[in-house]
Amino acid sequence: MRFLISFALAYALAAPGPTWTQQSLPMVLKTGETLTRKPLPATMPGGLAVFDFDGDGRLDLFFTNGGDFPSGRKTRPEHANRLFRNLGGMRFADVTASAGVAGTDYSFGATAGDFDADGHIDLLVSGLHGVTLYRNRGDGTFADVTRQAGLAADTRWAVAAAWFDKDNDRDLDLVVIHYVAWDATTEPPCIVDGKPDFCHPKHYATTTHSLYENRGSGVFADVSEAAGLNAHPGKGMSVAVADFDGDGYADLFVPNDRVFNQLFLSRNQGKKFEESAFAWGVAAPLDGNPTSSMGTDAQDFDHDGRPDIIYSALRDETFPLYRNTGSGFEEVTASTRLNVLSRLMAGWGILFADLDNDGEQDIVVARSDALSVNGQRGQAAKEPPSWFRQHKGRFEHGTGWDALPKAMWRGAAAVDLDQDGCLDVVLTALDGAPQVLRNPCAGQVHWLAVDVRMPGTRIRVGPSQWRFVSSATGYSSSIAAPQHFGLGNAKTADVEIIWPGGATKLLKAVAADRIIQVPQP
């Protein structure tokens, strides 16, 4: 059944400067946590995907949802994952039932990508008992093809995933991030400062991630062992995909929870991956203390054409930012002032986005602690979301979000939902409704959006703004949308597109304030 949603809850966020408006979507992210029962997965749902599932040119919203324990399944209608069709004008319709994407497994992450190259964007949902692959039929409905695709065998807890073309053969391969070895029957009871709470990750064993190669005809082969991933267990929370070493093949960065982060650099044309986090300087922050690394994003924040890395972490760990030097990473959390800005924050979803269209990548973060609101930290576990505005390589608190409420924010995405030329922000929160924050910047400055969907594609706009198309962003989330560039006062810009494999297209003096579609040659 489909129904229109009016934004009864829409209201202006009182703050000086441009006014963002906040709108709720009619669903509640159910965690399954109770006052006495704190299964670890209950603190970790909240991934979302933004993609145009019906090909109408408007970006739709998919939200994962939890379930019950100890089954770790969806047992009631309110546990359903939800798909909201964008009707334009910031109106959305819940089309979950007709689309067939409610799901049955306790879900965490969502990844959008056209794995069968039929022009319709498909959806992969990561869950407590493995992944679910939905093939987009192109008629507004999806088919669960997990088994046919060869993805049903691995029933481990999958928290995040990314579609990417590992071998530049023009089809999408898949990496699935597993968090820890977890079993409801052996979950230890944990008391934090006298109250039941979620256990520290040290109570759970590490596990490995999975790599699937697209063999065509909608079938995938597990190549994790051959690619070298099985030799490197971790406690992965999310994944960022980009060509970090500039060899033309996509690499993987996996932030791990209280163990060393992993950087898998592609070798042998994508057949092998070499774990290189230490050699490249991203295994742990400069102070030597591995963090509770959470969500991550990889984009070029300093205009040198190389993908940099940011990841979120918990209070007193900062949100480490690494500048890619071409042969390694240099931590610049302190020199960019992100250390003092984020010191007292805990974050999950984190991503680069030019919210003010000034041509510099800002940072959006969905904040909150990992501990329970009814545990020792109490309401202090809730935090407001934040954005940090970049000004010439240094960050400052962004304005306009001061009145946003504290919540257990998890997923985040920045996309132009109303096609007004400004990136809006979508957030999820535990035991709360998803929120759409409408960006008020329209008309003030110029912008350009480049609609190239193939992950791994690099896009340059103007002299030095770069975007790296990726299906994974922030915490267990995904954006398959035009790449957005703020142009400031410029009314035109040159656009260069470099697809995986090296095909290039240069467009001169493209007029601003529009979305351009560029097909892959």
Place this chain on the structure above:
Amino acid sequence: MTLFTLLALAQDLAGLSSEGATAMRAKQYPAAVRAYQKLVENDATNPMWRLNLGMALFYAEDHAGAARALEDVIQIKPQPGPAHLFLGVSRLHLQQPCEAIAPLEAALQWPQRPQSRWTELADAYQGCKHWELAAKAYAEAAKLDPSETRLTRQTAHCWRMARRYEFAKPIFASLDNTYTANAEFNFEYGDTLVRLEGAETGLPWLEKSVAIDATLLPAQAALGRALMELNRPAEAAPHLELAAKADPALLLPLSRAYRALGRNSEAARAEADYKSRAVMP
């Protein structure tokens, strides 16, 4: 039992009670213990004699015995009172801070509230690493005795340990003149400033801390890390070398310092050490 026998017994008990009280006043605690033990043997259900026995044992520094006696008192008479306070303090003496919390929290409900009670509770929270609660309890204790800067100092210390640097900072600032020659204080204040405002701001306090006491390894570590944040590896390396002996996490910034100085083989060795020795937090 005849009336005569009962009267004789009552006289004996009164005598013992008086004997115990006299011994307590004279600070002859073993004698008091003996008197109260006899009384308790005579009537195990009398909470007053058990309380007196517990207090005598406490002052005789038999804290395990005192704790047992006071637990018995609370069994008989659970209303908050002195038994809770002395039981809590006995458990603190027994190095059982977590077990001391419940009786000390109950003692707060006792209508006659000696000033020291917040301090004892704060000590218990601190010993049990309930840092936020400890900070709040020390703050309450400090309100009652503003001249006692140790309590304010402990408040700031516990906020810092709770990673609530924003609360610790103004308290540290208010104590800066008082503790200017204290290495530990300068380390904690400097480190708090580094975290909240950046390495440049906190550096003077960290430098002062290690100048006062070069053996304070956490201060050496904080100074080394701050200098690395400021991209001063040559100055950072000696501090990190010192502190890394106690904290292998520092081997990573040390390896980065060596690498920045072109000391590549030492960098590789430090990084290898770090990988093998670093303890996951």
